[in-house]
Amino acid sequence: NAGVTQTPKFQVLKTGQSMTLQCAQDMNHNSMYWYRQDPGMGLRLIYYSASEGTTDKGEVPNGYNVSRLNKREFSLRLESAAPSQTSVYFCASSGRIYSGNTIYFGEGSWLTVV
């Protein structure tokens, strides 16, 4: 049972480069999320998609774009990477926002921008 799968696991980028983090879930969930985790900051929501075809900004959306490609896939794009975007990124999904269902996380993507 794969759950939430995200790629790549590790990536080093130079400042100004672009890249896309891929995420897929096989739980038939409607809602998907991208979080970042920084030391001493907990998990902060970047973008979310309540359902296929919709996306909305979270707490820290600047410097990112997202695409909900279909029900299974939700990608996060850094158009021009900055050192401040060095972080661990987690994709997550849930049955419905605010349904009381839990959010399930992927294993994380470690991104370093030099």
Added chain:
Amino acid sequence: DQQVKQNSPSLSVQEGRISILNCDYTNSMFDYFLWYKKYPAEGPTFLISISSIKDKNEDGRFTVFLNKSAKHLSLHIVPSQPGDSAVYFCAASGPRGRGGADGLTFGKGTHLIIQP
């Protein structure tokens, strides 16, 4: 403006004793609370949750208590085991059906260390 606060960055407990992790929140519209556990180099995993209509939820060694008037919840682990050593995140979500849904709001986490 931190809506979910975990004021203890770390906690050390002896194996076999009770671990109590605390969490405070400021948004009275939160109606569902969760605890996640995270090991290094892994994603957070769901541990236990509680709805705002309850004041206690128990699952094996884990019990979550909710005090709505104090806007406080706590996670009790009894007895504590070495495998419980991890970072624990408290999280909260808002009312159902509210427009502009924004997923979960997380605290900064508490690193629990179980001493042998």
